[in-house]
Amino acid sequence: MARTPNRRVEARRREPLGKGLATLAVHAGAELPPPATPPLDVPVYRASTFRFSSAAAFGRYPDERGELYLYTRYENPTVRAVERRLAALEGAEGALAFGSGMAAISTALFAHLSAGDSLVASSALYGGSYRLLRDVLPRFDVSPLFLEPDRIASAPWPSGARLVYVETPINPTLRLVDLRALSARCREEGALLFVDGTFGSPVLQRPLALGADLVLESATKILGGHSDLLAGVAAGSPRVLGPIAALRRALGGILSPDDAFQLARSLKTLPIRVERQCRSAADLARRLERDRRPERVIHPSLRSHPDHALARRQMSGFGWMLTIALRGGLPAARRFLDRLELFARATSLGGVESVASIPVDTSHVGQSPGELRRAGVTPGMVRLSIGLEEPDDLWRDLDRALGRA
Numbered sequence: 001m002a003r004t005p006n007r008r009v010e011a012r013r014r015e016p017l018g019k020g021l022a023t024l025a026v027h028a029g030a031e032l033p034p035p036a037t038p039p040l041d042v043p044v045y046r047a048s049t050f051r052f053s054s055a056a057a058f059g060r061y062p063d064e065r066g067e068l069y070l071y072t073r074y075e076n077p078t079v080r081a082v083e084r085r086l087a088a089l090e091g092a093e094g095a096l097a098f099g100s101g102m103a104a105i106s107t108a109l110f111a112h113l114s115a116g117d118s119l120v121a122s123s124a125l126y127g128g129s130y131r132l133l134r135d136v137l138p139r140f141d142v143s144p145l146f147l148e149p150d151r152i153a154s155a156p157w158p159s160g161a162r163l164v165y166v167e168t169p170i171n172p173t174l175r176l177v178d179l180r181a182l183s184a185r186c187r188e189e190g191a192l193l194f195v196d197g198t199f200g201s202p203v204l205q206r207p208l209a210l211g212a213d214l215v216l217e218s219a220t221k222i223l224g225g226h227s228d229l230l231a232g233v234a235a236g237s238p239r240v241l242g243p244i245a246a247l248r249r250a251l252g253g254i255l256s257p258d259d260a261f262q263l264a265r266s267l268k269t270l271p272i273r274v275e276r277q278c279r280s281a282a283d284l285a286r287r288l289e290r291d292r293r294p295e296r297v298i299h300p301s302l303r304s305h306p307d308h309a310l311a312r313r314q315m316s317g318f319g320w321m322l323t324i325a326l327r328g329g330l331p332a333a334r335r336f337l338d339r340l341e342l343f344a345r346a347t348s349l350g351g352v353e354s355v356a357s358i359p360v361d362t363s364h365v366g367q368s369p370g371e372l373r374r375a376g377v378t379p380g381m382v383r384l385s386i387g388l389e390e391p392d393d394l395w396r397d398l399d400r401a402l403g404r405a
């Protein structure tokens with residue numbers, strides 16, 4: 001079927017590089033040098049692999065990892081740029097970015113635990129983390145001891161405890177773990193302290209400065225902030241990050257360059273988003289508490305919150321999350337949720353869009369009554385993540401959904 005090639009047409013096609021059209025289609029333009037007037041921010045390096053100048057350069061790679069890029073599962077310039085921004089925000093020497101919060105958490109735990117190690121963990125954890133500790137780690141002969149978060153610093157630990165894992169603030173009760181007290185105990189016992197700080201963000205708390213060895217964040221939440229990406233981060237010292245970086249290369253959970261760019265862009269507005277969302281949450285908490293239709297209003301800014309004083313010491317703000325407990329249990333919570341018009345009925349948190357969810361139906365689904373009691377979760381609870389909308393509009397939505405008392 002192929003026509004005899006027309007020599008003159010073929011010759012024209014080879015210009016200007018003397019290569020065939022198929023070769024040009026693949027390679028022309030790729031040799032463009034980096035601009036002498038560089039972009040304001042690092043662009044998306046959507047590349048799986050990088051070009052080495054000589055065969056000998058491969059040999060230099062292990063020593064020059066800082067400048068040479070080999071393969072994007074190992075490192076990528078866009079990912080590295082957002083890691084630097086994240087490290088700076090956390091006050092950390094370094095940071096590693098992952099494709100989700102759970103990828104960061106699981107890689108960090110597997111990197112620092114071996115069969116036979118003992119792990120002390122808070123009994124009030126994000127559902128995914130709790131299931132990882134309760135169901136997966138025991139298969140590798142790591143059996144966690146779960147302790148209630150307000151007892152974890154003082155209760156007896158197994159001797160030789162290797163690692164302590166907590167979250168603060170805690171979902172959905174917004175209780176806090178006293179990180180100074182806990183890190184002092186960890187130092188005495190020679191245990192590493194890993195803190196999931198997703199509900200605080202580096203704007204409101206710096207777990208590393210309070211003595212933690214590693215801070216983990218689901219960057220899907222307030223760091224990303226626009227409900228359009230999944231990402232996770234682990235930040236700390238090279239001593240703690242080294243084994244995690246090595247295991248990330250093996251397990252493959254690195255963040256994609258596109259999402260790294262999107263996250264880097266979101267971080268530019270993180271402080272002003274957090275500031276505004278916290279102000280709206282505290283404002284709504286005050287109005288709801290005064291209103292008295294909810295049985296309980298939970299926000300660390302309120303004097304009625306059991307950790308109000310600790311929040312003042314440990315955090316520079318009270319957070320964008322707000323929980324209410326309704327009289328009438330789960331049916332009342334579901335009725336309330338169905339009446340909302342501006343708040344989206346959705347899980348996740350920290351976005352510019354306000355969302356509402358029922359913990360026993362979402363984050364704590366499937367937990368036994370005993371587990372719920374220990375986590376302080378009741379069926380009538382509704383968790384609200386306050387976004388960037390006008391607080392008065394959010395209030396009108398809550399007011400209508402609460403209905404007549």
Ligand SMILES: *Cc1c(COP(=O)(O)O)cnc(C)c1O
Nearest residue numbers: 100101102126196198218220231
């Ligand atoms: C969402 C969340 C995670 C898990 O993060 P993903 O990005 O969904 O994998 C872990 N910890 C906390 C506190 C979270 O809210």
